[in-house]
Amino acid sequence: xxxxxxxxxxxxxxxxxxxxxxxxxxxxxAESAGLTAETVINGDPTYAGPLTNIALKxxxxxILEIKDLVEPEVYDDQISMMEMVLxxxxxxxxxxxxxxxxx
Amino acid sequence: MAFPVIKxxxxxxxxxxxxxxxxxxxxxxxxxxxxxxxxLQNIEKKIRDxxxxxxYAPNQVYIGNLTPEELxxxxxxxxxxxxxxxRQGKYGEIIPENEFYAAMKIADSFQLVELEEEFAVKIKNxxxxxxxxxxxxxxxxxxxSSRDQIKDLVSSGxxxxxxxxxxxxxxxxxxxESDPNLSAHVIFENLVAKASGVLALxxxxxxxxxxxxxxxxxxxxxxxxxxDMNQRGGGNLAKAIGEAAECMNATGVxxxxxxxGPAHGMLAAAxxxxxxxFQNVAVMAGGSSAKLGMNSxxxxxxxxxxxxxxxxxxxxxxxxxxxxxxxIRTDIxxxxxxxxxxxxxxxxxxxVVDPLEKNDLKITDVDVYAPELxxxxxxxxxxxxxxxxxxxxxxxxxxxxxxxxxxxxxxxFASRHGVIGFAPTQGHIPSGVPLLGYIRDSIRExxxxxxxxxxxxxLFLGRMTDLFDGISFIIEGNSGVVESGGIDDxxxxxQEIRNMLADAIQExxxxxxxx
Numbered sequence: 001x002x003x004x005x006x007x008x009x010x011x012x013x014x015x016x017x018x019x020x021x022x023x024x025x026x027x028x029x030a031e032s033a034g035l036t037a038e039t040v041i042n043g044d045p046t047y048a049g050p051l052t053n054i055a056l057k058x059x060x061x062x063i064l065e066i067k068d069l070v071e072p073e074v075y076d077d078q079i080s081m082m083e084m085v086l087x088x089x090x091x092x093x094x095x096x097x098x099x100x101x102x103x
Numbered sequence: 104m105a106f107p108v109i110k111x112x113x114x115x116x117x118x119x120x121x122x123x124x125x126x127x128x129x130x131x132x133x134x135x136x137x138x139x140x141x142x143l144q145n146i147e148k149k150i151r152d153x154x155x156x157x158x159y160a161p162n163q164v165y166i167g168n169l170t171p172e173e174l175x176x177x178x179x180x181x182x183x184x185x186x187x188x189x190r191q192g193k194y195g196e197i198i199p200e201n202e203f204y205a206a207m208k209i210a211d212s213f214q215l216v217e218l219e220e221e222f223a224v225k226i227k228n229x230x231x232x233x234x235x236x237x238x239x240x241x242x243x244x245x246x247x248s249s250r251d252q253i254k255d256l257v258s259s260g261x262x263x264x265x266x267x268x269x270x271x272x273x274x275x276x277x278x279x280e281s282d283p284n285l286s287a288h289v290i291f292e293n294l295v296a297k298a299s300g301v302l303a304l305x306x307x308x309x310x311x312x313x314x315x316x317x318x319x320x321x322x323x324x325x326x327x328x329x330x331d332m333n334q335r336g337g338g339n340l341a342k343a344i345g346e347a348a349e350c351m352n353a354t355g356v357x358x359x360x361x362x363x364g365p366a367h368g369m370l371a372a373a374x375x376x377x378x379x380x381f382q383n384v385a386v387m388a389g390g391s392s393a394k395l396g397m398n399s400x401x402x403x404x405x406x407x408x409x410x411x412x413x414x415x416x417x418x419x420x421x422x423x424x425x426x427x428x429x430x431i432r433t434d435i436x437x438x439x440x441x442x443x444x445x446x447x448x449x450x451x452x453x454x455v456v457d458p459l460e461k462n463d464l465k466i467t468d469v470d471v472y473a474p475e476l477x478x479x480x481x482x483x484x485x486x487x488x489x490x491x492x493x494x495x496x497x498x499x500x501x502x503x504x505x506x507x508x509x510x511x512x513x514x515x516f517a518s519r520h521g522v523i524g525f526a527p528t529q530g531h532i533p534s535g536v537p538l539l540g541y542i543r544d545s546i547r548e549x550x551x552x553x554x555x556x557x558x559x560x561x562l563f564l565g566r567m568t569d570l571f572d573g574i575s576f577i578i579e580g581n582s583g584v585v586e587s588g589g590i591d592d593x594x595x596x597x598q599e600i601r602n603m604l605a606d607a608i609q610e611x612x613x614x615x616x617x618x
Contacts, residue, residue: 026446029488081448084500084513085493 001039006049009040013056023060028086030094033062037095042102057103062095064088105585106430107376109578110383110422112540113307114166114195116527117203117299117414118156119395121266126291127396127411142400149399151182151408153199158185161478161525162413166192167540171522181480182408194540195306195416203298203414204265204273205230209240210298210347215276215290217256218265222272223247235309237349248273263287282332292392295414296327297343300389303416304348307385313420319381321345321355322372324364325388326530329357344387353385361565362475362534364388365417366558366574369536372421373431373576379423386536387418390529397528398485410481415532419539426585429546429578435462437557437575445571451497454557454573456505466502469520469577471545473538474498474557476526491524492517494557534558539578546580554578 013021023040027033035045040058044051064083067075124130124146133143156162160181163169168188178184190197198206205226208216218226227244230236253274256262265273275294279285300323308315323341330337341355360367365388372384392414399409424430437458443449459466472495479489499516502508508516522541526533535556545551560572 028493029486032486078444078446078448081451081497081500081504082446084503084510085496 001036001044001049001051003049006039006044006051009056009058010050010054013058018056018058021058023058024066025060025062025095027062027091028082030087030090033091034094034098036060037062037098038102041098059103060095060099062091065092065095105377105424106433107373107421108424108428108430108581109419109539109543110425110428111307111311111313111420112194112543113303113305113310113387113416113418114192114537114540115198115299115302115306115416116156116162116165116195117198117200117302117390117416118151118153118412119200119203119295119392119414120150120409120412121200121269122203122295122392122414123395123399123409123412124150125264125266126288126295126392127399128393129399130396133400142403145403146396146399146409149403149407149409151410151412155182155185155408156412157190157197158187159410160184160186161480162197162527163188163192164525165415165527165537166190166196167194168192170541171525171538174525175518175523179480180407182410194310195303198302201226201267201272202229203302204267205244206298206302207265207275207294208243208273209236210294210301210343211275212343212346213278215278216265216273216294217248217253217262217276218244218273219250219253219271220247222267235305261287263291279331284328284330284332284335293327293329293340295392296325296389297340297347298389299414299416300325300340300344300387300418301347303389303418304344304350304385304387307387307418307420308348308350311420315348315350316352317383318345318350318353318385318420320372320375320384321350321353322368322384322386323355323357323388324359324368324386324531325357326359326361326364326391344389345385350385355385360558360572360574361560361562362531363558363560363572363574364531365534365536366556366576369419369421369431369556370433370436370574370576372419373433376421376423377433382423384421385418386421387416388531389416390414390527390532394529398481398487401485402481405484407484410478411528413527413529415527415529415537417532417536417539419536424581424585426583427547427581429543430581432577432579435459435464435577437573439559439571439573441570447497448501450559450571450573451501454559454575455498455555456501458575458577465507466498466505467507467520469553469555470551471522471538471542471554472498472520472557473522473535473542473554475533475559476522476524476535476537477528477533478524478526481528489524491521495521534560542578546578549580552580 037060223244257264262274262276275291277287321341328336338357345353368386437454439453443453474494495517526537542554557575563569
């Protein structure tokens with residue numbers, strides 16, 4: 001996960017409290033989405049960024065997992081094209097597995 | 104409307120492994136922070152020689168010896184299945200590093216490039232046999248320095264070395280004692296962009312029998328900033344390149360937009376030509392030394408050759424309509440507006456769908472799309488996937504959403520309306536423009552009717568905005584009818600007829616009165 005984004009997540013969680021923040025991912029690929037999820041739950045696994053050794057335990061979902069919570073019109077406008085392009089199952093499975101492992 | 108045409112193209116690649124090792128930012132950063140890493144210890148073993156770089160099939164597509172369709176048929180990895188073609192191509196050539204040092208020397212207006220004596224003699228003989236450099240340019244190689252002088256300059260930190268087979272054969276000196284924008288490193292980077300740009304423009308000119316004097320204006324679209332500490336991006340690399348390519352009637356300007364720069368440049372050129380301001384505008388760019396070896400860490404880790412050892416360059420000549428060459432449809436232009444939004448869907452809608460819709464065209468009415476055309480064999484090992492394929496899938500998904508194709512045809516869309524990526528990962532270089540030579544040929548041969556060029560740029564890299572950018576235009580076959588213009592011309596024509604009629608009547612009246 002990109003250093004600047006790690007810093008932003010860390011700052012946001014400190015400012016509002018970890019119980020007030022939910023992270024929604026939009027990554028195009030299962031492995032990178034999984035790594036990002038792991039980072040905001042358990043800390044940066046590459047030991048390179050601001051979240052190294054900091055387990056924020058934030059709830060984290062991929063946008064494709066929470067389709068039902070989004071206004072259908074907005075979803076159609078913003079996400080439906082990518083839903084056709086991406087490997088939705090692989091992303092969902094990876095997200096679930098990461099949450100099981102680290103949450 | 105008298106749409107402008109794409110009259111000629113030129114494409115060059117420079118095989119630059121030593122420049123990569125000294126100036127590629129991934130490698131130089133590693134040298135600074137982790138000098139003993141496995142990556143640095145192993146990278147030398149994974150560097151390709153010139154022959155392998157020449158025979159690498161994607162490079163052969165870039166210079167026009169293979170078509171993208173032919174590339175699709177060559178099994179991967181392409182670095183193991185080398186092609187048979189040589190360094191000369193239909194659109195340009197692949198240049199070895201030592202000849203490129205000579206091109207840097209010729210491109211250097213301030214005597215900042217020093218070449219070692221023996222090397223200078225050797226390279227002068229090679230260049231003289233090639234017949235593309237003037238006597239005046241060849242004389243430059245008679246002035247050389249001793250190896251010790253060059254060593255001293257490099258070890259004092261005031262010059263950057265030029266290496267051949269890991270031997271010091273020259274250097275690029277700094278242009279100022281304390282100005283960071285004129286340091287040896289920056290001058291080196293800018294001379295790489297200039298010299299590779301000159302080679303691209305020269306290839307366009309001599310391979311198409313074009314008179315350099317016919318070029319009126321040059322738009323340079325690389326990503327380098329040329330200037331000193333008081334004007335870091337002042338420019339004007341375009342005019343500097345024009346001078347070195349002997350385009351004596353040209354001036355020009357640098358246009359920047361990250362990877363979208365070339366597409367913006369093409370549209371500006373089209374506007375200048377269609378308006379009649381200029382007849383022949385060259386849009387072009389040289390390549391980047393910093394981006395060499397960007398993904399080399401992953402290439403080394405995956406035990407494959409380091410494939411990012413190529414500096415790229417391109418040049419396209421946009422000219423007044425000649426009734427033959429494919430036209431740029433300046434009335435079908437897509438743009439990503441500030442308000443367009445940054446989701447991939449919003450981007451494709453703005454750049455691809457909106458301009459087509461406005462002109463009653465369907466997504467499937469475009470034969471070939473040319474988005475970012477990076478070679479996936481370079482990007483996939485680093486986890487960045489197949490960029491062109493991802494673009495084609497997104498455009499195809501929009502066609503599904505609009506009911507133009509069924510969902511089960513989505514996978515075919517990429518091969519029907521796209522090409523396989525073949526361009527080096529040089530930022531602005533892979534962005535749409537590498538396909539212009541192929542598109543021009545295919546349209547002229549009647550194999551293609553319509554293509555869309557898509558330029559996209561990651562503006563957030565400069566930290567001034569987190570916006571993304573994109574711009575597109577359509578290229579079509581020439582109807583053969585060169586219309587001389589729109590309403591203004593028609594009105595002028597009518598007035599001329601009125602004047603002729605009036606003259607004839609006056610003449611008639613005089614002759615009747617004379618009787």
